[in-house]
Every structure is written in structure tokens, then in C-alpha cells.
Amino acid sequence: MTQSGDECGRVPDPVVERLSVYSRVLTVMLREGAITISSADLSERTGFSATQIRRDLAFFGQFGTPGVGYDVWRLHARLERILGVDIERRVVIVGAGNLGTALIGYTGFREHNFRIVAAFDIAPGRVGVTTQQGVRIHHVADLGRIVADEKAEIAVLAVPVAAAQPALDVVVKAGLRAVLNFAPTQLAVPPGVRLRNVDLSVEMGALSFYLGQDS
Numbered sequence: 359m360t361q362s363g364d365e366c367g368r369v370p371d372p373v374v375e376r377l378s379v380y381s382r383v384l385t386v387m388l389r390e391g392a393i394t395i396s397s398a399d400l401s402e403r404t405g406f407s408a409t410q411i412r413r414d415l416a417f418f419g420q421f422g423t424p425g426v427g428y429d430v431w432r433l434h435a436r437l438e439r440i441l442g443v444d445i446e447r448r449v450v451i452v453g454a455g456n457l458g459t460a461l462i463g464y465t466g467f468r469e470h471n472f473r474i475v476a477a478f479d480i481a482p483g484r485v486g487v488t489t490q491q492g493v494r495i496h497h498v499a500d501l502g503r504i505v506a507d508e509k510a511e512i513a514v515l516a517v518p519v520a521a522a523q524p525a526l527d528v529v530v531k532a533g534l535r536a537v538l539n540f541a542p543t544q545l546a547v548p549p550g551v552r553l554r555n556v557d558l559s560v561e562m563g564a565l566s567f568y569l570g571q572d573s
Contacts (some may be wrong), residue, residue, distance in 0.1 A: 453516035
């Protein structure tokens with residue numbers, strides 16, 4: 359779910375989310391040595407209809423050749439540019455507990471051009487520690503200075519519910535305008551800030567529901 363303090367752009371959020379899925383699938387195909395792919399093949403790999411895929415891509419111009427399909431390398435490169443992940447995005451983690459530490463160690467961020475440049479916490483046993491990945495954990499009071507020094511662009515909140523809004527306020531004050539929130543709570547988002555929520559309990563609840571329906 360995305361929240362923003364301003365109006366959404368012309369491209370709907372679901373389209374952007376599907377573009378990320380297409381890009382991930384194309385990354386795998388490049389590793390497999392694929393050269394071309396049709397919208398039908400991409401549909402089979404993503405679960406989205408071929409019509410939906412063509413509509414999504416049409417937001418950004420002409421892709422592919424009728425009767426031939428899409429050049430995998432060119433389409434992947436174009437989607438990477440559209441998504442803005444063809445360049446390195448510098449990320450800070452706020453909250454260095456179990457979840458925050460796991461996120462710091464997640465190699466998928468680096469593979470997709472997201473570099474974690476610093477982490478923050480308030481616990482004396484964590485502040486001052488450098489993780490195995492070489493990420494230094496700083497006190498939250500230093501967030502503004504380090505965000506400026508490191509030219510960070512994205513913040514990930516991995517804090518308890520009670521600390522989520524104060525943490526968001528701190529990262530916004532530091533000038534960050536893109537935030538990924540793992541705390542299962544709704545946050546007040548100021549104008550100009552893009553917030554995405556990842557609520558694992560909601561996802562698990564949905565899976566539990568479907569298990570009940572299937573039994």
C-alpha cells in the first residue's frame with residue numbers, strides 16, 4: 359500500500375508495482391540467456407494477462423515488435439530506467455533489532471542497486487556496532503547529519519509500532535522523501551513524502567484465510 363502527502367502521478371501505483379515484477383522476471387531470463395519474449399510468455403511467468411502487460415507498457419511508449427515480441431535485454435534496461443533502479447539508491451535502516459539486522463543482511467537490495475549506507479537505533483548495545491556487512495549503527499540523534507553526508511534517499515522503518523511515527527518524523531525532518539515502513543500501523547504522511555507499508559501480519563492473515571477456504 360502506498361500513501362502520499364501529495365497527488366499521485368499519472369501512472370497508477372498498481373502499474374508501477376507490476377513493472378517491478380516484470381523487471382524481476384526479465385532479470386531471471388537474462389541469466390537464463392533468453393533473447394526475446396512475447397507478452398504471452400511474460401504473462402505465463404508473472405500471472406498477469408498479456409493484455410494487462412501491454413497496457414502497462416503502453417504508459418511509457420512503444421515496446422516490442424509485432425510477431426516477434428520483446429527484446430529481453432532492451433525491455434529490462436528500459437524498465438530499469440523507468441523504475442529508477444539503473445542507478446544506485448542509497449538507503450538507511452531505522453531500527454537495528456532482529457528485523458532491521460535481517461534487512462541489512464538481505465543481499466537482494468544490493469542486487470537491485472539499493473545500497474544500505476547506515477543504520478540507526480537508540481539501544482546502547484547496538485549503537486556504535488558495525489555489522490558483518492560493514493554497516494555502522496548510529497544513534498538516531500545523528501540521522502540528519504549522516505543522511506546528508508551519505509546522500510541517502512530512502513529510509514526503511516524497522517521499529518516497533520510505538521516508535522513508528524516518531525521515526526517517520528525524524529527521517530522526514532532529515533529530508534528523506536521515500537519511506538518503506540514495516541511497522542503494522544498507519545502513519546501520518548506529510549505532503550511530498552511517499553510511504554509504502556509492508557504489514558507482514560496482514561499478509562499472514564490473508565494466507566490463513568485462504569487455507570481455511572481450501573480445507
